[in-house]
Ligand SMILES: NC(=O)C1=CN([C@@H]2O[C@H](COP(=O)(O)OP(=O)(O)OC[C@H]3O[C@@H](n4cnc5c(N)ncnc54)[C@H](O)[C@@H]3O)[C@@H](O)[C@H]2O)C=CC1
C-alpha cells in the first residue's frame with residue numbers, strides 16, 4: 456500500500472485520481488499531526504504552508520516524491536531533496552490565470568481605494584470625496600518578471616489601455632516581440648512606471664530587488680504590487696517611502712513572514728493586503744491539485760513526470776522511446792559496479808546507432824544510479840545519481856556515434872578503476888530484449904538478468920564440464936550458459952545464468968579449479 460500525506464488544504468476534486476485508487480492511502484493531515492507516522496509516507500503533497508526542510512526529509516526516509524500544488528517551491532529545500540533522492544514536482548500553470556486576475560483586482564483596488572472605501576461605508580460613513588482615485592487607462596505599468604503570470608497581467612493591462620514595460624533578464628527578444636511589449640532595463644522601468652508589479656520567483660537575485668536603492672529610482676507617486684513572493688519588495692525599506700508619500704500605495708498578497716503578525720506596514724492606510732490569496736480560487740485549486748495528483752500517480756507507476764524541479768523532464772513520447780535503453784543502462788551500471796568492486800575514477804559512455812539520437816541524459820543517470828546502488832548506503836536514483844557520482848569523485852562522460860557497429864543501437868561503457876579498466880557493450884533488440892554483447896574484452900551474448908556467474912578461464916577442453924559437474928553436484932541448476940573467447944587456446948569466459956545464487960563455499964571451490972582465473976557472482 457502506497458501512503459501519501461497531503462499536509463496543506465487541497466481540492467478533493469483535484470485529488471480524486473489518488474483518492475479513488477485502492478492501492479493508495481491518502482492521509483490529509485498537517486505534518487505535526489502525524490509526527491509518529493512520518494517514516495511511512497511515500498509521497499508528500501503540499502502548498503506553500505508546509506515547510507519541507509532537511510529535518511522533515513530526514514524524518515521521512517521512505518519519501519520518494521514531493522508534489523507542490525502550485526508554482527513556488529521556496530518552501531521546499533530542493534537541494535536537500537535532491538541529495539536524499541526525492542523528486543520534487545510542481546504544478547506550474549494551474550494557478551497562472553487566478554494569480555494574474557488577483558494582481559489585477561489588487562491594482563484596481565489600489566488605485567480606486569476600494570478596500571478603504573468599503574470599510575468606510577461599512578462603518579456607516581458616506582465620504583465620497585475621501586476616495587478619489589486615478590484611472591488605469593493611459594498609465595505606465597512596469598512588470599518585473601515576465602513569465603506565465605507576468606505575461607497574463609500584460610494582456611489584461613493592454614485591454615485596460617495601459618502602456619506595458621517589461622524587465623526580465625531571461626526574456627528572449629523574439630518572445631517579447633511576439634507578445635508586443637516594451638522590453639527595458641530595470642532602471643528604465645523604475646523611471647517610467649506609474650505602477651510596478653513583481654512576478655519573479657524569490658531568488659538570491661530577486662530578494663530585496665525593490666529595496667532602498669531601487670525604490671529611490673521610482674517615480675514619485677508610484678504604486679507597487681507584490682503578488683509573487685514576500686521579500687522581492689523589501690518590506691522594511693518601504694516604510695520611509697510610504698511615510699514621505701513617495702510611494703502612493705502598496706498592494707501585498709505575500710509577506711516575508713506569513714502570517715505577517717503585527718507588521719508596521721499594516722498600519723498604513725494606503726497599504727492594502729490579502730492573505731496569500733493569488734491562487735485561492737476554485738478553478739486554480741482544482742487545476743493544481745489535479746496536476747500534482749496525476750503526476751504523482753504517474754511517478755508511482757514508474758512513468759516519467761513532466762514538471763519535475765530536480766529531474767530532467769521527459770514527455771510521454773520521449774519516455775516511450777528511451778524506456779528500453781533506460782532499463783538496459785541500469786542493468787549495465789549494476790553489472791559494471793559489481794564486476795569492478797573497487798574505487799573508480801571515471802565512467803565513459805558511448806551511445807551508438809539509434810540510441811545516439813535520443814535524449815540520453817536520463818539514460819546516463821539511470822546507468823549511474825545502477826552503478827552507484829551497490830556502493831552507497833543512501834538511496835540513489837535518477838534524481839541524485841549525478842550529484843552522488845560527483846561527490847564520490849567519479850567523473851562521467853557521454854559520447855555519441857551514428858554508427859552502431861553491427862547493432863541497430865548500442866551502449867558501450869568503459870570504467871576506469873584504480874587497478875583495472877573494464878569495458879562492456881549492451882544492445883536492446885525489439886521483441887528479444889536486452890543483451891550484453893561485449894563483456895570485459897570478450898564478445899559474448901547474454902541477457903543481463905537474475906543470478907549470473909562469470910567465470911574467466913583458459914580455453915581448454917573439459918572446462919565447461921568441470922563447472923557443470925560441480926554446480927550439478929550442489930543442486931544448482933544452470934538456466935543458460937554463454938561462452939566467449941579471445942582466441943582458441945587463449946583466455947575465455949563463461950557467463951552462466953543460475954536458478955539460485957551461489958554460496959561463498961561454492962565460489963571458493965570453483966576458484967580452486969586449475970585454469971580458472973576469476974569467478975564472480977553478479978546479481979541483476
Ligand atoms: N500569490 C500567489 O498565490 C501566487 C504566487 N505565485 C508566485 O508568482 C511568481 C511568478 O510565477 P510564474 O509567473 O508562474 O513563474 P514563471 O517562472 O513563469 O515566471 C517567473 C519569471 O521571472 C523571471 N525572472 C527570474 N529572475 C528574475 C530577475 N532577477 N529579474 C527579473 N525577472 C526575473 C523569469 O525569467 C521568469 O520569466 C512566483 O514567485 C510564484 O511563486 C504563483 C502563483 C500564486
Ligand SMILES: O=C(O)C(=O)COP(=O)(O)O
Nearest residue numbers: 502503504525526527734
Ligand atoms: O503557487 C504559488 O507559488 C503560490 O504562491 C500559491 O500558494 P498556495 O498554494 O496558495 O499556498
